[in-house]
Amino acid sequence: MIYQPPTALPSNLLTVVEMRSALEQHDFGTxxxxxxxxxxxxYSKIAAECDIKPERVGALARGRGKVTTFEKIVHIADALRIPGHLIGLAPRPWEREETSAHLSSTQNGTNVRRRTVLQAATSTGLAAALPTLHRAPTPRRVTADYVSALRERTARLRRLDDLLGGGDTYRVYLGEYQSTKALLREATYAETTERLLLSLLAEQAQQAGWAAFDGGRETDAVALYKESHAAAREADDSDLLGNSLAFLAYQAIADDQRGAVEIAGRACATITPGTPTGVRALLHERMAWACAVAGQPTEAERALEAARTALDKREATERQPDWAAWGDRTELDIMTGRCWTELRRPLRAVPVLEDALARYADTHARDKALYLSWLADAYLTAGEVEQAAHVTNRALGLATGVASVRPRRRLASVLHQLKRHKGLDAVDDALARAVA
Known part of the structure; x- marks a missing residue:
């Protein structure tokens, strides 16, 4: 029997309009x-299961205060058995257990297995439905050529992130990381090959960490970024060391903006004359973002200019690591628009975002939906409510079916602001689509 906490909400309560609205807005007091x-x-049971002081539960229920940290939102979702999609999360582990138990109890045989696989494919992500990815047999002694082949495999698998969200890719990337970790532990190799393996491990840990972050597993993401940092340091790989710090800075922004700027600065400090221009641009972009969120416009603009200078110096023949290949002028323009949006400079944000997103293919649905959320935000800051609603509607359409918590989480605040303007056709259309 699957454990049900004493605070599990009845399924019929989850269909109540006021409850659905409160969940969408993360209004946990309601x-x-x-x-x-x-x-x-x-309230005492809720306090115990959610690890919140009883007086704070009462205060929240009276409309005083908000729950804002991701970890606490996840804790509440699990304690109250709130399905992830109702609050912008990937499906929770207990949802999969309940679905599996239900299927097992209602049907048997091949049909059950078929439906279970289909359920896994739609609710837990692509990787959960796939068998273990094929891997060539490990040689007795791992060589540099073998590590090179593994790095090429990692590059091919990274392309999944162009089309799928972290909810689909996390287990694939984590499996690659764990396999390399097992090689380091069990195989034999020369000292020079060990450094190559450690570098590969750092790269794979970053990719798995990114997928974890994108899929709503933020604690896992931090752990993987820290593992990557340690492996890159041991491998003496300054590029991946800097990128691990950039990831940690990006992750820290929500809780510690000043700390995020400090970590991003440490990432940029790893840049040497031999650092590839793409890596330089990437590290400076992350620095700009940390500064923008921290409300430091001068520092943000300086970092954006450093990123632009790095890309201007890129030569066609220069080799770039595959993990930094996505950083191009379009991405830099989008980051520029995001920074000016965060700094409440819509006249600078809107034109650059409009231009960059016109060049950005809809096939990158997750990222485009995410970036459109900043364009909508900038339009709202400029007082262009209907245009913000049109952009939001488009972003919602792209985000539908993507296994990532980030677009919906970003759009939630935009939708909350749009609700003040109910009655405008464009706004009502966007709000209706959000509910659907």
Missing amino acids: VFRLARSQAGIS
């Missing part, structure tokens, strides 16, 4: 109030 009034779940 969620707690409805849980008590409609389902008889006491």
Whole structure:
């Protein structure tokens, strides 16, 4: 039997309009109030299961305060058995367990297996439905050529991230990382090959960490970024060392903006005369973003200019690591627009975002939906409500079916602002699409 916490919300309560609206807005005070009034779940039980002080649960239910940290939102979702899609998360592990148990109890044989695989493909991501990816047999002694082949495999698998969200790719990337870690532990190799393996491990840990972050597994992401940092340092790979710090800075922004700027500065400090221009641009971009979120316009603009200078110096014959290949002028323009949006400079943000996103293919649905959220935000800051609604509507369409928590999470704040303008056709259309 699958464990059900005493605070699990009844399924019929999850269909109540007020509850659905509260979940969409992450208004957990209303969620707690409805849980008590409609389902008889006491605040003391909620406090115990959610690891929140009882007085704070009561205060939230009275409309005082908000729950904002990702970790606490996940904790509440699991304690109250709130399906992930209702609050912008990937499906929670217990959802898969419940679905599997239900299928097992209702049908048998081949049909059950077929439906289970289909359920895995739609609710837990591509990797959960796939068998283990084929891998060539490991030689007795690992050579530099073998590591090179593994790096090429990692580059091919990275292309999945162009089309799929972290909810689909996390297990694939984590499996590659764990396989390389096993090689380091069990295989034999020369000292020079060991450094190559450690460098590969750092690269794979970053890719798995990124997928974890994108799929809503932020604790896993931080752990993987730290593993990457340690492996890159041991391999004496300054490029991957800097990128691991850039990832950690990006992750830290939500909770510690000043700390994120400091970590991003350490990432840029790893740049040497031999650092590839693409890596330089990438590290400076992340520095710009940290500064923008921290409200430092001068520093953000300086970092953006450094990134632009790096790309201007790129030569066609210069070799770039595959993990930095996505950083081009279009991405830099988008980051520029994002920074000016965060700094509340819509007149600078809108033109550059409009131009860059016109060059950005819809096939990159997750990223384009995410970037459109900043364009919508910039339009709202400029007072262009209807245009913001049109952009939001388009972003919602692209985000549908993508296994990533980030677009919906970003769009939630935009939708919250749009609700103040109900009655405008464009706004009502966007809000209706969000509910659907």
